[in-house]
Amino acid sequence: MKKNLLKTIITFGTALSLCACTGNTGAGTTDVPAAQSGSSSPAEINIAYQYGLAYAPLIVCKEKGLIEEAYKAATGSEVTVTWTQMSSGADINTGIAAGSLDVGFMGVAPAISGVAKNVGYRIFTNLSGQEHGMMTSSADINSIADLAGSNEQIALVNIGSIQHIILGKALADNGYDAHLLDANIVAMKHPDGMAALESGNVSCHLTSSPYIFKEHENTALHEIKEVNAAWPVENSFIVGVASTDLHDSQPELYKALCSGISSSIDFLNSNFDEVAAMTSEYDGNTPEAELEYLKKGVYTVDTKEIFTLATFMSENGFIETSFSSYSDLVFDNVKGN
Amino acid sequence: MKDKKKKAVSVIARSIYVIALLVIWECVARSGILGPRSSLIFPSLEQIGEAFIKNFVKGYAGTSLWIYIANSMKLLLTGLFIGVVLAFILSGLSMVSYVFFKIYDLTVSVFDLLPGIALLPVVIIIFGVREEVIVFLVVHAVLWPMSRNMLDGFNATPRIYVEAGKNMGLKGAGLIFGVYLPAAASYIVSGLKSGWARAWRGLISAEMIFGIASSPGIGLFINQMRTNMNNAEMYATLLVIIIIGVIVQYGILRPIEINTVRKWGMTK
Numbered sequence: 001m002k003k004n005l006l007k008t009i010i011t012f013g014t015a016l017s018l019c020a021c022t023g024n025t026g027a028g029t030t031d032v033p034a035a036q037s038g039s040s041s042p043a044e045i046n047i048a049y050q051y052g053l054a055y056a057p058l059i060v061c062k063e064k065g066l067i068e069e070a071y072k073a074a075t076g077s078e079v080t081v082t083w084t085q086m087s088s089g090a091d092i093n094t095g096i097a098a099g100s101l102d103v104g105f106m107g108v109a110p111a112i113s114g115v116a117k118n119v120g121y122r123i124f125t126n127l128s129g130q131e132h133g134m135m136t137s138s139a140d141i142n143s144i145a146d147l148a149g150s151n152e153q154i155a156l157v158n159i160g161s162i163q164h165i166i167l168g169k170a171l172a173d174n175g176y177d178a179h180l181l182d183a184n185i186v187a188m189k190h191p192d193g194m195a196a197l198e199s200g201n202v203s204c205h206l207t208s209s210p211y212i213f214k215e216h217e218n219t220a221l222h223e224i225k226e227v228n229a230a231w232p233v234e235n236s237f238i239v240g241v242a243s244t245d246l247h248d249s250q251p252e253l254y255k256a257l258c259s260g261i262s263s264s265i266d267f268l269n270s271n272f273d274e275v276a277a278m279t280s281e282y283d284g285n286t287p288e289a290e291l292e293y294l295k296k297g298v299y300t301v302d303t304k305e306i307f308t309l310a311t312f313m314s315e316n317g318f319i320e321t322s323f324s325s326y327s328d329l330v331f332d333n334v335k336g337n
Numbered sequence: 338m339k340d341k342k343k344k345a346v347s348v349i350a351r352s353i354y355v356i357a358l359l360v361i362w363e364c365v366a367r368s369g370i371l372g373p374r375s376s377l378i379f380p381s382l383e384q385i386g387e388a389f390i391k392n393f394v395k396g397y398a399g400t401s402l403w404i405y406i407a408n409s410m411k412l413l414l415t416g417l418f419i420g421v422v423l424a425f426i427l428s429g430l431s432m433v434s435y436v437f438f439k440i441y442d443l444t445v446s447v448f449d450l451l452p453g454i455a456l457l458p459v460v461i462i463i464f465g466v467r468e469e470v471i472v473f474l475v476v477h478a479v480l481w482p483m484s485r486n487m488l489d490g491f492n493a494t495p496r497i498y499v500e501a502g503k504n505m506g507l508k509g510a511g512l513i514f515g516v517y518l519p520a521a522a523s524y525i526v527s528g529l530k531s532g533w534a535r536a537w538r539g540l541i542s543a544e545m546i547f548g549i550a551s552s553p554g555i556g557l558f559i560n561q562m563r564t565n566m567n568n569a570e571m572y573a574t575l576l577v578i579i580i581i582g583v584i585v586q587y588g589i590l591r592p593i594e595i596n597t598v599r600k601w602g603m604t605k
Contacts, residue, residue: 161564187557
């Protein structure tokens with residue numbers, strides 16, 4: 001018995017010391033970015049973005065090395081830019097909070113949620129506005145009023161996503177409770193939602209570009225217009241967020257980041273054909289379709305209506321924090337409302 | 338007496354292990370080695386404890402975690418029941434017909450490799466956007482590993498048992514229930530254990546990707562917590578998943594094992 005107990009204690013001792021070693025390694029790893037942020041180390045920036053043509057300016061920025069160019073012009077030094085493609089704003093939020101990402105691009109709703117949760121970032125640029133809309137295959141549904149109080153299922157990408165907030169806003173704009181249709185939601189990715197709508201398995205699909213354009217082409221479907229009106233294409237859809245650490249401790253790099261994104265948006269706005277050829281491969285569209293879809297978006301660094309959205313989210317219980325002004329959401333250099 | 342000592346060592350060892358893990362977690366959470374936002378991404382045990390209670394009392398958007406658990410368990414048990422029954426029937430038939438065995442063996446080998454989530458788009462088209470999709474994915478998670486274990490168990494049945502059964506006049510269902518099932522009992526219990534674990538994981542994954550808000554499950558709750566950066570609530574929900582898993586493992590599956598294969602001296 002004593003022998004057994006001794007064996008057990010030794011086993012645990014070994015296991016604990018192994019865990020402790022792993023812990024130390026972890027600590028060392030997290031220290032690395034802090035050390036690299038010093039002025040003597042080579043500059044480095046980690047950027048995360050997501051899939052789809054709403055992120056097209058970032059493909060330009062990446063392919064043309066515009067951040068590197070801006071940084072070199074300002075400081076004469078090199079910067080290593082690491083681009084990572086992630087599948088959700090929630091993962092990017094965690095990455096920034098953990099210090100492994102400096103910059104992220106995501107829907108404006110998760111960005112506002114992140115600022116509210118004190119993830120440690122603010123919005124540093126707008127990236128694009130895209131068309132949103134809700135399509136239905138049911139002849140009986142022609143307006144939000146027809147949906148209110150019904151059991152019709154609405155597919156959208158996720159609860160808490162910008163599409164969910166837009167549904168809530170469309171309801172509120174038409175005099176209903178913003179959460180009236182929450183129980184009707186079926187959370188699924190855009191392509192699955194489109195397949196579910198077209199096969200008659202859900203009544204409605206609230207989606208964004210380019211899926212909304214693809215669904216427009218289907219004559220068996222029609223649009224519920226109030227949803228598009230609740231968040232038109234000019235309003236901010238995808239925004240960029242940068243960690244406050246990057247903004248405060250590496251101002252030159254932050255400026256180069258803003259400049260790189262701004263240049264890529266300018267390039268896109270004056271070279272749609274070239275960008276469509278560049279991004280069509282990533283998005284799986286033909287260059288012609290990509291060009292058509294790209295031209296329907298609005299690409300600018302100035303934000304639009306994000307404070308209105310943040311106030312709406314706060315007043316309707318989508319987030320627990322309220323913001324007193326636009327400047328609570330963005331860094332000083334950002335223009336818009 | 339020897340057994341009692343063994344049991345005591347086992348309880349002490351496991352308790353020390355769990356306490357050590359909790360201490361390490363708390364040390365990491367409080368040390369701040371994960372940066373200034375450590376409490377947001379790696380909450381302390383106290384935060385997780387508070388979130389645990391909050392999940393049940395307040396829930397998300399007015400819906401308690403109990404509702405999510407009840408929905409998930411309903412789908413899980415339905416899927417598990419269908420999966421286990423199908424595994425028994427199909428594996429049993431495989432012992433009766435050689436051609437059926439060859440076809441079913443191939444089917445199990447192929448489908449056991451496919452992750453349920455990858456089948457989601459096809460399943461939605463077939464079943465529509467309903468709870469049945471989740472049930473289907475649970476059946477998919479249970480049926481193939483359970484069948485694989487049963488087929489292996491049946492095949493490992495000593496030939497002499499089968500011959501003896503046949504000489505006693507057993508055939509068809511009688512041979513399956515009288516010879517194959519008792520002989521393969523340890524494989525079946527092992528299949529039940531792995532089937533349960535696969536079903537539980539399959540259910541959570543499916544609900545995280547495919548969330549029906551009118552009958553929300555635990556996976557959807559986790560997703561909502563992730564989306565809103567409520568990490569303490571998310572970890573508290575993972576704790577709920579572990580607790581349910583442990584209850585089933587030690588409260589249901591272990592007694593089945595003790596009262597069958599262990600009692601019969603088929604396993605240690």
